[in-house]
Amino acid sequence: MQANSPLLRFAQPLLLCLLVTPAVVGWAKSTVSVSVHGVNYSNQTFSYSLEDPNDKKNRIGGELVDRFAAGGTQCCYELPRQWRPGIKIQVNSRHWLPKEPDGKLPEVAQTHVVEVPEYADGKPGELWVLRQPDGTVKIVSSDYQPDHEKWPGEVKGWPVPSLEYRRERHALYLELAESDVKSVKRLLSDLQQDPAKSTALSWELRRKYSPLDLTSFSGPSDPKFRDWLQKEYEQSLQASENKALRLRESQQ
Numbered sequence: 001m002q003a004n005s006p007l008l009r010f011a012q013p014l015l016l017c018l019l020v021t022p023a024v025v026g027w028a029k030s031t032v033s034v035s036v037h038g039v040n041y042s043n044q045t046f047s048y049s050l051e052d053p054n055d056k057k058n059r060i061g062g063e064l065v066d067r068f069a070a071g072g073t074q075c076c077y078e079l080p081r082q083w084r085p086g087i088k089i090q091v092n093s094r095h096w097l098p099k100e101p102d103g104k105l106p107e108v109a110q111t112h113v114v115e116v117p118e119y120a121d122g123k124p125g126e127l128w129v130l131r132q133p134d135g136t137v138k139i140v141s142s143d144y145q146p147d148h149e150k151w152p153g154e155v156k157g158w159p160v161p162s163l164e165y166r167r168e169r170h171a172l173y174l175e176l177a178e179s180d181v182k183s184v185k186r187l188l189s190d191l192q193q194d195p196a197k198s199t200a201l202s203w204e205l206r207r208k209y210s211p212l213d214l215t216s217f218s219g220p221s222d223p224k225f226r227d228w229l230q231k232e233y234e235q236s237l238q239a240s241e242n243k244a245l246r247l248r249e250s251q252q
Contacts, residue, residue, distance in 0.1 A: 031080055046064075050092075051089075095135070126141070170250070191233065
């Protein structure tokens with residue numbers, strides 16, 4: 001057959017295609033990389049990491065997720081492109097029990113081998129590690145977030161703090177606000193009792209952390225600086241007292 005014959009010119013691309021196609025199929029990955037998120041529906045802070053029981057190289061260090069909260073985005077974990085029954089992921093988790101009288105936080109480490117349910121919309125989506133209200137751990141693969149109508153998770157929506165948790169946080173905020181009131185009152189008292197020492201300490205702190213506050217004054221002994229401090233403290237005290245009052249009223 002001549003090199004420039006029409007039949008050979010037609011056959012060459014066909015032969016090349018037949019040779020290349022098997023190689024391309026062989027090179028195509030059977031897995032896809034997906035992002036990982038943690039969502040905590042429970043009243044216990046937890047952390048997690050993931051690994052493939054059949055491939056220790058396919059693993060990802062997770063994150064710490066607070067109570068009734070969601071974490072960030074971790075990258076990445078390999079999921080099979082095609083879902084099939086029996087896809088399993090090992091979730092290594094830790095959570096903490098209430099603080100003991102000696103101040104220690106008992107830590108509980110657990111290993112969960114969780115089966116991945118059928119992919120939402122039939123394709124591998126982002127991987128969600130879900131700590132359920134009862135402390136069990138589940139996984140779903142979905143590009144839908146928990147508040148989407150097509151979210152496949154057992155619990156619908158983002159975590160909702162319990163009444164106990166909200167009361168606990170409220171008490172903490174009130175404690176902090178009342179502590180702020182005491183701190184500012186102490187600053188005002190120090191300024192009245194020993195102006196030179198108080199202004200010198202305040203000047204050094206602001207020189208280090210907020211020097212722009214000092215541009216209008218000649219130094220710590222400048223009377224204008226003392227007056228400015230007095231006004232700053234009084235305004236801060238008023239704001240702290242108002243915040244504490246609002247928190248006390250909302251507690252009733």
